[in-house]
Amino acid sequence: METAALRKVVIFGVGLIGGSFALALRKANAVTEVVGFGRSAATLQQALQFGLIDRIGDDVAREVRDADLVLLATPVAQMADILARIKPHLGSNTLITDGGSTKCDVVAAARQQLGSKIAQFIPAHPIAGAELSGPAAALADLYQGKKVVLTPLPENSPAAVARVRAAWQACGALVSELTPEQHDEVFAAVSHLPHLLAFTLVHDLAQRDNRELLLSFAASGFRDFTRIAASSPEMWRDISLANRDALLREIEQYAAELYKMHQALQQRDAGKLEEMFSLARKVRSAWTPQ
């Protein structure tokens, strides 16, 4: 076994993302001590019982001072407050990373709250399924073979980025890097737009008088297409608003593509329909998720 690279990790939010990070580091023998903070005493107790954390923190100042790494694994909306609370106590060797699904907004909040200590924050987005939540959903191998995108800032030193990269790699993740702006554009296209489209379809059917009849004939295609429409409304409200500009552009682009499909069908243009379906099939068939 390699020696623990991290002596002490402090995690804010010990649910699926934070709890799995802790379990993965412990399984890899990559951390000596994990301290958990959170808003719910019951959740923290669960995390302790499940062995996700060694201790429940009760003094942010003391815990953060000598931590090697702080992970923000709360909803993005809570991160500014946490950053404001920890900033005065951050040790000079303490790095911060996060698990937020959007990056430009988190970076803006971090700049505002951390000021001159912004170099210590290395933003991250682990691409791991989040249909379940809470400490009970945490898994030691949640990040195994999954992508984690770092969006380093100009202020981050290469050594700081390398340390955060190593922590996510110790969890089994495949780490890549984008700028925060690139990140938000990419995820607007391949994640946020599909979620919004799936919500839209089910919302459309849900309002109809004959929705029971319709749904009784829906089959496996509908099942898979709409799976993500069962995602958390609060989380997706926040993600949509956080990445509003890129998502609005994606919706507009999609609506224009849908109009082309409508036109081809209206004009009974069999060749055009087949051409569009064929390109989609070719690209989709060649793609495999990591």
Place this chain on the structure above:
Amino acid sequence: METAALRKVVIFGVGLIGGSFALALRKANAVTEVVGFGRSAATLQQALQFGLIDRIGDDVAREVRDADLVLLATPVAQMADILARIKPHLGSNTLITDGGSTKCDVVAAARQQLGSKIAQFIPAHPIAGAELSGPAAALADLYQGKKVVLTPLPENSPAAVARVRAAWQACGALVSELTPEQHDEVFAAVSHLPHLLAFTLVHDLAQRDNRELLLSFAASGFRDFTRIAASSPEMWRDISLANRDALLREIEQYAAELYKMHQALQQRDAGKLEEMFSLARKVRSAWTPQ
């Protein structure tokens, strides 16, 4: 074992749909003899080798004359020709059913080709996955627990409908009934529209310069949402055109819903977004496919 209810079944198209129908009837001991017709000699030979059929037919007139049931399991576009070929030879006790995904167009073609013999045609749509095709994909339990929708015509006698219903039930299917018009509207909403939306998303991304970058970050949500975009372009071109009017209405309705989402996001209306996402989640979570 019950005695075989069907002495002789003739199947046009011995691929996934037709071959599975044959296998299921044989497994249920519900048929004595299955005769296969098709355009490809190689496919027919395969069907014979795999035990889907007892014989390859070579004389439509002779085989159809004393058949209890004829199944049209070819692409919908070929059905009119087959109906024209078999009409002069149809025994008075011979019933016809089909496996087409759209019904108004098949019914119109059948009325035109069968004329006064239209009472012998009981249209059907088995709701069974069709990602694979050909005799090798046929399964004895493809229809087990799956829905089959009959769309009986005013000319069909109750006894004729009952015989076709019994045949599909012998395959393990859950048989229900809709009018052809209802059928096409229901499937425009819960099947044809989702397919077109998935094709549209992948087609949109496929045309972009940075598509490799985008797709490299797509994850399980994208995977499930776009699974149906790998469906057969030819088949979906035909389905889209066959159900054009209902599908155009669905696209227009969807575009209006998407516009509402766009507006809520543009206006940063968090409450409206959460309300729409919540209704979608509630309906989707309560639904389970059969």
